[in-house]
Amino acid sequence: MTYVPPFADHTNGRASHVRQDDVSSWLRKARGLLGSGTAAVHDDQPDDAPIHLDGQGKTLSDATRSRLVMFAVGLALVYAVIGVRLVDLALDTPSAGVRAPTPQEQIAAHRPDIVDRNGVLMATDVPATAVYADPSVLVDVDDAVDRLAVVMPDLQRDSLRQRLDNNSRFEWIARDLTPAERDLLMGQGIPGVGFLEEARRFYPSGRLAAHVLGAVNVDHEGLEGIERYLDNGPLAELEALGFLDRANPDFAPQALSLDVRVQHVVRDVLVQALETYQAMAATAAVMDVRTGEILSLVSLPDFDPNTREGLGEEAALNRATGGVFELGSVFKVFTIAAGLDSGAITMDSQHDARRPIRIGSSTINDFHARRAILSTSEVFTSSSNIGTIRIAEAMGVPTQRAYYDRLGLLSRMDLELPGVASPFFPRGEWSRLSAATISFGHGLTTTPLQLLAATSASVNGGVYVAPTFLPRDEEQAMRGAHQVLSGQTSAQMRELFRANVDHGSGRRAAVDGLDVGGKTGTAEKIVDGVYSGDHRLNSFVSAFPMYDPQYAMIVVIDEPQPAEGQRSATAGLNAAPMTRQIIERIAPILGVVPRVDVTSQ
Template structure:
């Protein structure tokens, strides 16, 4: 399923020329912020150079010459790898990427389909914008989703590969069975890494920024991304792009989803304008409505989540 708003009336085709009337899923490219952190974690874990039990010093910002990169909600302490995802730590994500190496990280982004335009049977597509070679600071910002622009469909396809056991499957609008889908797939991470990423995404939905996106019983896992938009060549403090990338049910993933909200506004004084408040909340509402239609039965058995915890962390 694919929806992009604002839309236009086909009976008045001139409306398609108005600003914003593109298919943002395939023809819009965005800096998708912290939704890239699980992808960085997958690259690092799959390499064997980082372990799920590793810890990262996030006591102070990372320095690159005159640039300092810190955390939005800084804990100012050593974080475990799951805490890096749970607290959306830029510092911890950078250090994961550095353990992997910027060349391997760049190659992994290409391997999960982030180069070029998305593969889909639609003419309306755009090319992603990622530098061929990363500088040290470029790799650091890319690790948490800044300084590179991709389409939402490319993010969605990568997430599907992260949770389905590690197979990158090109999306299609045409019917096909599982055998046909897997025939043209490629392995991008191993099953153990996929299991670890499913745990990390589920942890974030239970204890982290994704709590509003996880209706009871449907075992949703996902990651928020709140990115400042570039206005007149500078990052804006008040114009945000909010994303929630998710999959469900995490004990046996069947569906992946990306919700993007461009320049959200607060509903009231008690709400916020970060991704958890809108893209995350919308995700939860959609899943509550569609999961029963998809014959996914809610299950509140805590053992389902307990089984997602990697053996090393039990």
């Protein structure tokens, strides 16, 4: 008997064989169905007998018709099973052709360049080489490890030997090889060891904007800063929609609001200040009061994003956004603004600061006690705790708290950078003592950038504009802005700011011709549960030019020591002169031209 090749039976996975003479018989009978009439076949005829066509009235036998029907049903079932399987496979396949990338494809992912507001390159991808092994084809693991260690002596031999002693097909050996290491390893010609071209993130300015840019890990994933924002935001959205192929990118650079020139000045001044005042840390930020754009943000100590040295340590903390502090007397700006705006006080109001205030068992005094009845301006320029408490009590706790909330000081700031800290303050009803101490900056912690945004609203006409690290014009900023103080109150605050630099605690921040205004803050830090006069966090908030404010700035220095020739280390002696040094250098960069009719006293 002769057999034809088997037909696949997809319903049970086995192959069934059909005899060739059966097929011939079926074909002959099927030809009868295609004739001009109906084929008639007698039951007593053998299967291989000729088929006679007797014309229009002839029919197939019942047995032949049954066999053809069964054959057709069988074919239909086979195709039905195939169709169901194809649909099942289609449903199991990720949409848009997405599939899990191989290790080789994962390292091919690219990131967009990051540039400052003027197009200066701040982060980019550069070619690099990685070396890997295919353990399943390694001839001699010990020999391979020894030869690899000759070129890369820092390799952990025991760990590498353990990872390579298996039957896997892919194991990383090293990433970011130097050209010299790559050439030496290629010269070794180790069987089972291969090379892959990958992208390595490079930050041309090194530490300059580390806390804003952040860094990426060895797999090119954002760890901190804008790098992480890109992964969680724009890049993730584009990839999810199928518009971005990270292995073959075609995207424009990501522009930031930062100005590299301003950033360089701010960091340079802070680095020098840490040395001059032997301080633990410092941070500063510059903001456009009309658009909310952050032109500079520096936090020291910092880290090198190229090597990731310092990440995971204290240097990784962005003190401007990720740290909350009691910032002291700079908070008086908002208490006095609230008092003026609510109508509880006026610029001509008098405030009794002749004696300390006693609340329960606590006594509150002034650092430089005037022991006098002070005007609103004198409360501001002499930084009187007693006078500020009188203002807070005049408007009442609910009003005081409501204004702090309107100025964004009681809620977590929404920002592009990850790790933004939430302010801390009494969540329940504020007691008289809590309201009193908070009025001059104790008992409430907030981030320096939050305080800077509230300062901007105090001097820019009373409009709160949320800070951003992305470019934004004034029209775009106003869409999300809201009025928190009246224009009149904002004008009065500008007057107070300027008076404090002219003849108050901020005199050392004065810059001839630039009409600078600001407020000092010297806050005692809590040590072992009590406020310590030997451990201070000093700050200075400022704006310029005060006749038409364009920029606001905050400078914070942690535990400064007296400079040479000085006996004290208050904010007026360190944070204020740091502010002056920055403004003197960045004003020409920002196009702020001195006015010949404005001189600082």
